[in-house]
Amino acid sequence: MAEGTGEVVAVPASGAANGLNNGIGGTSTPSNNPLSRKLHKILETRLDNDKEMLEALKALSTFFVENSLRTRRNLRGDIERRSLAINEEFVGIFKEVKEELKSISEDVQAMSNCCQDMTNRLQAAKEQTQDLIVKTTKLQSESQRVEIRAQVADAFLSKFQPIPNYIHNQYMSFLKPKNAVFISEDFFKALGRVKQIHNDVKVLLRTNQQTAGLEIMEQMALLQETAYERLYRWAQSECRTLTQESCDISPVLTQAMVALQDRPVLYKYTLDEFGTARRSTVVRGFIDALTRGGPGGTPRPIEMHSHDPLRYVGDMLAWLHQATASEKEHLEALLKHVTAQGVEESIQEVVGHITEGVCRPLKVRIEQVIVAEPGAVLLYKISNLLKFYHHTVSGIVGNSATTLLTTVEEMHLLSKKIFFSGLSLHTSKLMDKVELPPPDLGPSSALNQTLMLLREVLASHDSSVVPLDARQADFVQVLSCVLDPLLQMCTVSASNLGTADMATFMVNSLYMMKTTLALFEFTDKRLEMLQFQIEAHLDTLINEQASYVLTRIGLSYIYNTVQQHKPEQGALANMPNLDSVTLKATMVQFDRYLSAPDNMLMPQLNFLLSATVKEQIVRQSTELVCRAYGEVYAAVMNPINEYKDPENILHRSPHQVQTLLS
Amino acid sequence: MATAPYNYSYIFKYIIIGDMGVGKSCLLHQFTEKKFMADCPHTIGVEFGTRIIEVSGQKIKLQIWDTAGQERFRAVTRSYYRGAAGALMVYDITRRSTYNHLSSWLTDARNLTNPNTVIILIGNKADLEAQRDVTYEEAKQFAEENGGFMLKVNIKMGENVEDAFLEAAKKIYQNIQDGSLDLNAAESGVQHKPSAPQGGRLTSEPQPQREGCGC
Numbered sequence: 001m002a003e004g005t006g007e008v009v010a011v012p013a014s015g016a017a018n019g020l021n022n023g024i025g026g027t028s029t030p031s032n033n034p035l036s037r038k039l040h041k042i043l044e045t046r047l048d049n050d051k052e053m054l055e056a057l058k059a060l061s062t063f064f065v066e067n068s069l070r071t072r073r074n075l076r077g078d079i080e081r082r083s084l085a086i087n088e089e090f091v092g093i094f095k096e097v098k099e100e101l102k103s104i105s106e107d108v109q110a111m112s113n114c115c116q117d118m119t120n121r122l123q124a125a126k127e128q129t130q131d132l133i134v135k136t137t138k139l140q141s142e143s144q145r146v147e148i149r150a151q152v153a154d155a156f157l158s159k160f161q162p163i164p165n166y167i168h169n170q171y172m173s174f175l176k177p178k179n180a181v182f183i184s185e186d187f188f189k190a191l192g193r194v195k196q197i198h199n200d201v202k203v204l205l206r207t208n209q210q211t212a213g214l215e216i217m218e219q220m221a222l223l224q225e226t227a228y229e230r231l232y233r234w235a236q237s238e239c240r241t242l243t244q245e246s247c248d249i250s251p252v253l254t255q256a257m258v259a260l261q262d263r264p265v266l267y268k269y270t271l272d273e274f275g276t277a278r279r280s281t282v283v284r285g286f287i288d289a290l291t292r293g294g295p296g297g298t299p300r301p302i303e304m305h306s307h308d309p310l311r312y313v314g315d316m317l318a319w320l321h322q323a324t325a326s327e328k329e330h331l332e333a334l335l336k337h338v339t340a341q342g343v344e345e346s347i348q349e350v351v352g353h354i355t356e357g358v359c360r361p362l363k364v365r366i367e368q369v370i371v372a373e374p375g376a377v378l379l380y381k382i383s384n385l386l387k388f389y390h391h392t393v394s395g396i397v398g399n400s401a402t403t404l405l406t407t408v409e410e411m412h413l414l415s416k417k418i419f420f421s422g423l424s425l426h427t428s429k430l431m432d433k434v435e436l437p438p439p440d441l442g443p444s445s446a447l448n449q450t451l452m453l454l455r456e457v458l459a460s461h462d463s464s465v466v467p468l469d470a471r472q473a474d475f476v477q478v479l480s481c482v483l484d485p486l487l488q489m490c491t492v493s494a495s496n497l498g499t500a501d502m503a504t505f506m507v508n509s510l511y512m513m514k515t516t517l518a519l520f521e522f523t524d525k526r527l528e529m530l531q532f533q534i535e536a537h538l539d540t541l542i543n544e545q546a547s548y549v550l551t552r553i554g555l556s557y558i559y560n561t562v563q564q565h566k567p568e569q570g571a572l573a574n575m576p577n578l579d580s581v582t583l584k585a586t587m588v589q590f591d592r593y594l595s596a597p598d599n600m601l602m603p604q605l606n607f608l609l610s611a612t613v614k615e616q617i618v619r620q621s622t623e624l625v626c627r628a629y630g631e632v633y634a635a636v637m638n639p640i641n642e643y644k645d646p647e648n649i650l651h652r653s654p655h656q657v658q659t660l661l662s
Numbered sequence: 663m664a665t666a667p668y669n670y671s672y673i674f675k676y677i678i679i680g681d682m683g684v685g686k687s688c689l690l691h692q693f694t695e696k697k698f699m700a701d702c703p704h705t706i707g708v709e710f711g712t713r714i715i716e717v718s719g720q721k722i723k724l725q726i727w728d729t730a731g732q733e734r735f736r737a738v739t740r741s742y743y744r745g746a747a748g749a750l751m752v753y754d755i756t757r758r759s760t761y762n763h764l765s766s767w768l769t770d771a772r773n774l775t776n777p778n779t780v781i782i783l784i785g786n787k788a789d790l791e792a793q794r795d796v797t798y799e800e801a802k803q804f805a806e807e808n809g810g811f812m813l814k815v816n817i818k819m820g821e822n823v824e825d826a827f828l829e830a831a832k833k834i835y836q837n838i839q840d841g842s843l844d845l846n847a848a849e850s851g852v853q854h855k856p857s858a859p860q861g862g863r864l865t866s867e868p869q870p871q872r873e874g875c876g877c
């Protein structure tokens with residue numbers, strides 16, 4: 001505040017302040033001492049704080065530039081004039097503002113009118129639409145209801161009516177005249193649809209829509225029957241065209257068979273039609289192969305080989321085997337999508353039907369071959385071939401009694417029958433004219449021929465295409481058919497001979513049979529039997545040979561007497577022809593035998609075909625001779641028999657004899 | 663197999679020949695089943711398999727007859743050469759005897775098939791290189807001299823098996839294309855069928871049908 005006071009002090013110097021104060025002071029008259037009050041007031045005035053005053057003074061200083069009396073006198077007027085001018089200016093300006101405001105006010109008024117108008121109109125519109133909205137709401141709910149009904153109807157239709165366009169045409173075609181049937185993918189779609197509707201419609205019958213249900217059902221049944229009939233006719237004519245050697249089963253036909261399995265009768269008729277078409281194709285192909293052969297004649301027609309029975313029959317059967325396999329493939333293609341039970345069986349059945357046609361031409365030809373009697377061996381081979389093909393073809397057509405299999409089996413049996421009757425005829429002829437054994441006691445020519453035949457038959461059997469077990473049964477039959485009569489023939493033929501001749505002849509014949517059989521399988525039993533018979537005759541020959549030797553050297557009588565001697569007969573030395581002189585003479589003969597035993601063989605032994613057999617006879621007969629000598633030696637050495645100086649009579653011990661002879 | 667397996671335009675008939683044990687049945691099995699049979703019994707007579715292949719965009723069905731190599735079946739198997747369009751003649755590279763017998767197999771093949779039959783020579787068991795008994799070169803020369811193809815095959819590993827069947831089919835197809843194989847002739851070993859349309863319009867007139875003569 002001290003500073004403020006300082007500043008205030010300087011102010012009184014200013015005349016303007018004084019003058020102003022004067023003016024003010026002049027209008028009011030204080031009660032007690034106005035002047036002092038005025039003064040006080042002035043003194044107390046804080047000019048620095050009074051902004052108005054400062055502004056006034058600043059403004060004053062702009063025009064009050066000359067401080068003179070005149071100016072001081074005029075100051076008041078000046079200020080008032082000035083104030084007036086300013087106010088006038090102020091008024092002018094406000095007038096403009098006033099005009100502007102007035103215009104704005106007018107605009108706002110107009111807007112307000114406008115709004116009022118709009119509000120009124122909206123109100124009116126609202127009143128008008130109220131009704132419409134109510135109506136619309138009602139319509140909307142109605143439309144929803146209708147929509148639901150439409151959906152139900154649609155669902156019903158799509159379930160029970162074959163509407164779609166692409167199949168509609170098919171319905172038309174179901175009902176068209178018979179001959180212009182065109183079966184395609186769409187047909188089956190349509191048929192499937194009809195079938196489905198027919199099934200689905202059963203649901204309706206359980207609701208209260210029974211009339212509709214029955215109607216639709218009836219309609220579908222009718223459509224189905226028409227469709228199946230058309231399909232059957234189509235498939236039937238399609239099958240009729242399949243008469244080429246190659247047989248392309250179109251996918252549509254395959255599908256037709258799938259569809260037709262719902263109508264077993266039509267399905268079966270179609271298969272029959274197929275079978276009939278293929279049957280005549282196979283017959284034609286077979287006849288062509290028989291008579292025409294391949295392009296340019298190679299391969300040559302099968303009939304060109306009719307002079308070669310085995311090849312002829314083999315070629316025919318191989319052709320049929322291949323045709324059967326192909327036909328089965330065709331059927332598998334035809335029925336590959338059929339799901340019904342027993343497809344495999346019906347395939348076999350139809351293959352049987354297809355191959356039935358060739359049976360007659362086949363049978364006629366094979367019969368011709370068989371009846372012409374191409375010889376036992378060929379007949380046998382043909383019979384084996386037929387058996388082989390029976391087996392092979394049954395692998396394709398199964399074991400069902402197809403005519404082809406029956407025919408092949410029949411031919412097999414026929415060829416076998418003729419083969420065996422040929423064999424029996426041959427062997428029975430052997431018995432009709434039994435020859436005497438040849439001088440060399442070897443096998444007779446009849447035996448040799450028959451064994452040759454047997455060998456050929458067995459050889460062809462050995463290389464036969466028939467499996468082992470099937471062969472074995474035949475074998476037994478062939479062997480008994482040939483061997484038993486042969487044995488009889490040999491026995492009869494030998495019956496008029498002496499013992500050694502008979503035994504030699506029999507051993508030779510049996511030996512021939514044995515060596516023939518030994519080359520083949522399944523002959524073990526027979527070989528064993530032959531061996532027994534050979535051994536029986538061998539024993540005879542061994543004994544014959546031994547007694548031959550003993551007789552030749554004169555030991556036979558002595559040996560017999562020694563064997564039969566009884567003690568009560570007295571000493572051997574006293575028996576007739578057993579004296580030491582006779583014994584000594586016999587020993588001379590015996591020594592000659594010991595030095596060259598081979599010179600003392602029966603002539604028959606040299607006719608033996610087998611060297612081993614001969615050796616065996618010589619060895620065993622020698623043993624018998626040794627044993628006989630041994631017994632005689634023992635008797636002579638025995639003091640009971642009263643030989644004097646017995647070592648001088650029989651100067652060789654049995655042991656020495658044995659060593660010399662072995 | 664899913665796409666209509668019976669849609670093919672030709673059927674070619676093949677035979678497989680060669681000594682026993684060279685691998686003929688394995689070859690067929692490998693081709694039709696794509697599997698190797700380690701112990702395969704001797705074939706009795708003949709066996710049979712099929713497969714569809716494609717040559718030059720044509721579907722061809724191969725009907726393959728696998729014959730027994732054992733001598734005792736020779737008379738039977740000879741009847742199957744008739745009407746073969748292709749013959750696969752197989753030997754075993756580890757057994758010279760099977761190679762030496764080729765000329766006899768070839769003679770049979772030439773005499774019993776038709777002149778257009780395509781013959782392919784196959785040397786099998788190429789995996790047994792250590793036991794090789796017949797060189798590739800001499801077999802190739804044999805094939806060239808006899809106008810056939812030579813292929814080295816390893817059935818065990820499935821190598822070149824496809825080729826053996828395809829090569830023959832290609833050559834047969836080529837013969838058809840240049841007209842040297844007459845499809846109309848019987849027993850050409852090839853059957854042709856124009857691809858059937860997906861359904862057929864039929865007249866009510868039944869197709870004329872040739873009755874087989876019933877002699």
Ligand SMILES: Nc1nc2c(ncn2[C@@H]2O[C@H](COP(=O)(O)OP(=O)(O)OP(=O)(O)O)[C@@H](O)[C@H]2O)c(=O)[nH]1
Pocket residue numbers: 680681682683684685686687688689699700701702703704705706729730731732786787788789790815816817818819
């Ligand atoms: N290591 C080897 N062995 C093979 C091959 N191919 C076949 N084999 C074997 O050879 C043997 C005979 O094969 P198969 O196919 O039965 O012979 P095959 O020619 O049919 O004989 P047959 O029917 O008697 O004529 C079998 O044991 C096979 O495993 C091969 O590529 N390599």
Ligand SMILES: [Mg+2]
Pocket residue numbers: 686687688703704705728729730731
């Ligand atoms: Mg085999």
